[in-house]
Amino acid sequence: MSDDRTQPPYVASAAVAAPPPLPPGTPTPARDRTGLAIGLMCLVSLIFAFQDVFSRLLGGDYPPVLIVMIRYWVFAGFVIVLVARQPGGLRRAIRTRRPLTQIARGVILALEVLLMVEAFVRLGLIETHAVFAVYPLLVAALSGPVLGEHVGWRRWTAIAIGFCGIIVILDPGAGVASVTALLPLGAALLFALYGLLTRHVSRDDPSMVSFFWTGIAGAVAITLVGIWDWQWLAPRDWVWMGLLCICGMTSHYLMIRSYELAEASALQPFAYTQLVWVSILGVWLFDERLRGNVVIGCAIVVGAGLFTLWRQRRRSS
Structure with a gap:
């Protein structure tokens, strides 16, 4: 939770919403089915929001690293089954021209998911996602030093405005402005x-290879850390974990289709609808408060992010 050449195609929620986002390079058919794809994206955003709910429920009673580890085990199995059905199968998916970078991607994403689950428990869904919404602006800002792309003054201005929105969200002295943020x-x-x-590895490896390495490398990395916190979940909590894993596989399949x-x-842009869903669920299920500064700051951040998307799309057209 993924490309648009400005940010990864999955919204992660990651966030966390998800383990590994879909790698770029999926061909688009000649027939225009954008309307259906947008509908699927909105549905995926709703499923991602429920994933976050289950992650918060479980993360409050168990170490977040344990929850993420079990999720990755199931996701790795999903990746293996999905990739095995593609031309060349697993043998082709293993072959990569950039093994160290592929491994680094998997480790980085696993750590990102872990931080998000921890944030859900400590900050709540609403404020976590409000701050996380800045990630497209970070992609734009880092595309210069990491990929050598040109970032013009208009996008730098949008990035600066977006970070002003983050300051509004954090509301220093009164809001979530703390180490936890x-x-x-x-x-x-x-x-x-x-x-x-x-995007870097997509220059040399097809999407199937990136997808495989993202899931497998992430599962191995999180297991090396999380296995030491292993404990059996209560029977009721296995139900939540099952729903979490089902949502994860379903959302990723629908994401691939979209x-x-x-x-x-x-x-x-429609991935931002997840902010709406997590706000509703956060207030309804966890009695979170939708503070005015969070709404205003989030609107600023999302607006700046949409502007960077528009500028990138215009430059690419």
């Missing part, structure tokens, strides 16, 4: 770096 900000930075590295039907640049 660094969790979603750090997750946004990692997700941006993941997206840029995804990017087969339309370009990422057309779909990415």
Whole structure:
């Protein structure tokens, strides 16, 4: 949670919403089915929001690294089954021209998911996503030093305005301005770096290879850390975990389908609908408060992010 050449195609929520975003390079058919793709993207955003709810529920009773580890085990199995059905199968997916970068992508994304789950528990869904929404601006800002792309003054202005929105959200002295607020900000930075590295490896590796390495490398990395916190979940909590994993596989399958039907640049703005869903669910299920400064700051950040998308799409056309 993915490209639009400005940010990764999945919204992660990551966020976390998701483990590994869909790698770029999915061909778009000649027939225009953008409307259906947009509908799928909105549905995916809703499923991502429920994933975050299950992550917060479980993360409040168990170590977040345990929850993320189990999710990645299931996701790795999903990746293996999906890739095995593609031309060349697993043998082709393993072959990469950039193994170290592919491994780094998987590790970075696993760490991003872990930070997001921790942030859900400490900050809540609303304020976590409000801060995390800055990640497209971080992608734009880092595309110069990481990929050598030119970032013009208009996008730099949008980036600066977006970070002003983050300051409004944090509301120094009264809001979430604390060390804890660094969790979603750090997750946004990692997700941006993941997206840029995804674009980097896409120059040499097909999407199937990137997808495979993202899931497998992430699962191995999180297991090395999380296995030491292993404990059995209560029977009721296995139900939540099952729903979390089902949502994860369903959302990623639908995400893949949406990017087969339309370009990422057309779909990415609709990924922001997840902010609406997490706000509703946060207030309804967890009694979170939708503070005025969070709404205003989030609107500033999203507006700046949409502007960077528009500028990038215009430059690419």
